Amino acid sequence: MKYKRLFGPVSSRRLGKSLGIDLVPYKYCPLNCVYCEVQNTTHLQTTREEFFAAEDIYAELDDFMKTAPELDYITFSGAGEPTLYSRIGEIIQYIKAKYPQYKLALLTNGVLFGDSEVLKEVLPCDLILPSLDAATDAVYQKINRPRAGLAVAELIQGLINLRKAYQGKMWLELFIVPGVNDNKAELSALSEALSQIQPDLIQLNSLDRPGSEAWVEAASGEELEAAKEFLAARLTQPIEIIAKVKYSNGMNNIDQELVSFIQATLSRRPSTAEDLAKMLDIHINEVMKILRELLLAHKLEAERMKRGVFYKWIS
Numbered sequence: 001m002k003y004k005r006l007f008g009p010v011s012s013r014r015l016g017k018s019l020g021i022d023l024v025p026y027k028y029c030p031l032n033c034v035y036c037e038v039q040n041t042t043h044l045q046t047t048r049e050e051f052f053a054a055e056d057i058y059a060e061l062d063d064f065m066k067t068a069p070e071l072d073y074i075t076f077s078g079a080g081e082p083t084l085y086s087r088i089g090e091i092i093q094y095i096k097a098k099y100p101q102y103k104l105a106l107l108t109n110g111v112l113f114g115d116s117e118v119l120k121e122v123l124p125c126d127l128i129l130p131s132l133d134a135a136t137d138a139v140y141q142k143i144n145r146p147r148a149g150l151a152v153a154e155l156i157q158g159l160i161n162l163r164k165a166y167q168g169k170m171w172l173e174l175f176i177v178p179g180v181n182d183n184k185a186e187l188s189a190l191s192e193a194l195s196q197i198q199p200d201l202i203q204l205n206s207l208d209r210p211g212s213e214a215w216v217e218a219a220s221g222e223e224l225e226a227a228k229e230f231l232a233a234r235l236t237q238p239i240e241i242i243a244k245v246k247y248s249n250g251m252n253n254i255d256q257e258l259v260s261f262i263q264a265t266l267s268r269r270p271s272t273a274e275d276l277a278k279m280l281d282i283h284i285n286e287v288m289k290i291l292r293e294l295l296l297a298h299k300l301e302a303e304r305m306k307r308g309v310f311y312k313w314i315s
């Protein structure tokens with residue numbers, strides 16, 4: 001069976017071996033983050049929809065689970081915001097009832113947790129990984145570029161509400177954009193918000209692949225350490241740097257057939273990750289994983305053009 005909504009399993013340092021479920025089409029999201037690795041949001045919305053029939057997702061899951069795969073997590077993630085899918089609650093219940101041996105994780109920007117219905121639906125998850133990159137509206141606008149009318153105070157309140165209602169683990173990701181949210185004033189406001197949210201763990205992240213805006217740069221190791229130290233002096237939670245920049249799964253873990261196809265394609269014609277995903281009929285996250293390894297191995301060059309970031313084979 002060819003899967004449309006499942007991808008992976010992918011191996012990551014945060015989640016181990018995880019099967020991805022993408023519940024929304026490319027790129028539906030209430031935010032348009034400047035660092036987004038799947039590029040600009042085309043549908044900036046907070047309206048929830050049943051983008052795909054839940055029954056189609058059950059059919060893919062049931063097929064995949066026939067082999068009883070070893071997984072650390074089944075994870076809701078993808079190229080948009082999973083909580084925009086109006087039947088995510090039912091899907092969570094379905095997995096919990098039918099496959100209780102698997103842990104369930106949710107990668108989310110947390111914007112919809114202001115809605116008590118959404119919040120209730122996600123409570124059975126074992127791990128929720130929300131993001132918070134700003135604690136003032138000026139920085140929220142600069143980094144996350146939310147849909148009109150969304151205020152950062154609502155996002156923070158939604159995360160506080162989630163923490164109060166939710167018994168599982170919460171690992172909060174803070175993406176450092178040098179020059180924007182790593183100054184003392186913003187980090188201080190963030191530490192106040194974080195002390196109210198009370199996540200179990202705070203993970204500092206930074207740019208790994210080209211983001212949706214060219215001006216965004218990766219934070220250096222020193223900048224990440226300085227932010228960590230600043231927050232650690234004000235918070236009790238553990239804080240770790242997700243040093244993606246240095247972390248590589250290595251080319252050996254990558255499907256060599258896919259690499260050959262990508263090499264043949266990009267040697268002839270530079271393409272975006274989305275183009276490659278369509279040509280290969282695989283999920284964009286799979287393509288991004290391979291492109292990242294190829295960039296680290298200096299096999300590719302990335303060039304930003306009007307339609308997005310184009311990758312070109314250089315060796």
Ligand code: SF4
Nearest residue numbers: 029031032033036109
């Ligand atoms: S990084 Fe996540 S929250 Fe931000 S625009 Fe991309 S998909 Fe949406």
